[in-house]
Amino acid sequence: MDFATLIGLLGAILLxxxxxxxxxxxxxxxxxxxxxxxxxxxxxxxxxxxxxxQFLGAxxxxxxxxxxxxxxxxxxxEELVEVANIARKEGALGLEGRDVASPxxxxxxxxxxxxxxxETIKQLLDKERLMTLDxxxxxxxxxxxxxxxxxxxxxxxxxIGLVQMLSNMEDPKSIGPAMAVALLTTLYGAMIATMIAxxxxxxLSLRMTEEARLQMLYTDALVAIQQxxxxxxxxxxxxxxxxxxxxxKAPDAEATSG
Numbered sequence: 312m313d314f315a316t317l318i319g320l321l322g323a324i325l326l327x328x329x330x331x332x333x334x335x336x337x338x339x340x341x342x343x344x345x346x347x348x349x350x351x352x353x354x355x356x357x358x359x360x361x362x363x364x365q366f367l368g369a370x371x372x373x374x375x376x377x378x379x380x381x382x383x384x385x386x387x388x389e390e391l392v393e394v395a396n397i398a399r400k401e402g403a404l405g406l407e408g409r410d411v412a413s414p415x416x417x418x419x420x421x422x423x424x425x426x427x428x429x430e431t432i433k434q435l436l437d438k439e440r441l442m443t444l445d446x447x448x449x450x451x452x453x454x455x456x457x458x459x460x461x462x463x464x465x466x467x468x469x470x471i472g473l474v475q476m477l478s479n480m481e482d483p484k485s486i487g488p489a490m491a492v493a494l495l496t497t498l499y500g501a502m503i504a505t506m507i508a509x510x511x512x513x514x515l516s517l518r519m520t521e522e523a524r525l526q527m528l529y530t531d532a533l534v535a536i537q538q539x540x541x542x543x544x545x546x547x548x549x550x551x552x553x554x555x556x557x558x559x560k561a562p563d564a565e566a567t568s569g
Contacts, residue, residue, distance in 0.1 A: 316377055316510070316511075316514055317377055319510060320506065320507065320510060323506045324506060327502065327506070339491065340495065340498075342491050342492060342495045344468075344492050345468055345491070345492050345495035345496045345498075345499055346499065348464060348465075348467065348468035348471065348492075348496050349461060349464045349465055349468060349496050349499040349500050349503065350499070350503070352460075352464040352467070352468075353457055353460045353461045353464050353500075353503065356460045356464070357453060357456045357457050357460055360456050361449075361452075361453055361456070365449050365453065366453060368446065368449065368450060369449065369450040369452075369453035369454060371450075372446065372447060372449075372450030372451075372515055373450065373454065373511050373515065375515070375518060381518075381521055381522060381525055382412045382413060382525070384525065384528065384552055384553055385553065385557065386412075387412070387413075387525060387528060387529070388528070388546065388549045388550065388552070388553070390411065390412065390416075391416075391528075391529070391532040391533075391536075391545065391549060392542050392545060392546045392549075394406060394409070394411075394420065394532075394536065395532070395535070395536045395540075395542035395545050396542050397409070398423065398536050399539075399541075399542060403423045403424050403426065403537075404424060406420050406423060406424055407424045413525075413529065415436070415439065415440075415443075415525075415526050415529055416529045416533075418436070418439065419432060419436055419529055419530070419533040420533070422435065422436075422533070423533060423536060423537055427537070428537070429534045429537040429538050432530075432533055432534055432537055433530060433534050436526070436529070436530040436533065437530065439526075440523060440526040440527065440530070443522060443523070443526065444519060444522075444523050447515055447516075447518060447519035447522065448516075448519060450515050451512045451513075451515040451516045451519065452512075454508045454509070454511045454512035454515065455508070455509070455512040457503065457504070457507075457508035457512075458503075458504040458505075458508035458509040458512060459504075461499075461500040461501075461503040461504040461508060462497075462500040462501055462504050463500070464496070464500055465496045465497040465498070465499060465500020465501060466496075466497065466500070467496070468492060468493070468495075468496025468497070468499075468500070469492075469493045469494070469496050469497050470493075471492060471493075471496075472489050472490060472491070472492035472493025472494070472496065473489070473493050475489035475492065476489035476490055476493065524552065527552075528549060528552045531548065531549065532545055532548075532549055535548065
């Protein structure tokens with residue numbers, strides 16, 4: 312579970328709800344016509360921008376922002392070095408049936424076991440990485456479209472409310488409901504865009520970058536393992552994926568003292 316996403320979204324919503332409840336009449340912030348215009352209108356307009364599989368797939372991708380957590384880079388490097396040591400001692404067949412954290416890595420290990428060349432492994436894994444990027448990018452685009460459309464639908468609802476209000480000025484009882492639609496649609500549109508759609512789109516974009524970087528790490532390691540590179544060299548090579556302050560300086564220190 313990604314608690315940063317969960318705490319951020321729920322915390323922001325809780326703050327707004329608390330401010331509403333502490334007011335004089337919380338029920339005035341609920342208006343079915345406003346919800347229909349903003350929520351229904353936003354979903355339909357965004358659906359018009361994408362295909363049905365892309366639209367529905369975006370919500371599946373959004374679930375990853377809450378519950379999907381990628382392995383730590385350091386832990387992945389340690390796992391890959393262990394895989395390299397096994398392959399060096401026992402050969403690629405020694406990796407058959409090995410349980411690993413990532414389906415992507417498992418696919419690459421199976422290619423090693425099957426005796427694929429380094430060029431084939433790199434080509435196939437790069438293609439899989441690009442397809443994963445495309446799926447994640449599509450989900451992010453759907454939520455960015457929601458962030459753009461929701462305020463616009465809020466403005467449309469505001470105009471509808473103003474027209475209704477101005478066309479019935481002779482009836483004082485109609486002014487209040489029309490004004491509620493006018494104001495609440497703007498509020499709903501801003502809330503959907505700022506508190507839901509944009510954060511999820513940004514989180515999906517971040518996840519996309521992190522997952523692509525991790526898959527590149529796996530690809531580099533698997534290609535090196537297939538080529539018979541020494542596990543220590545592989546570890547040094549993969550350390551470039553770590554932030555500078557987390558890289559192991561011990562090899563450099565030993566080299567300097569020698």
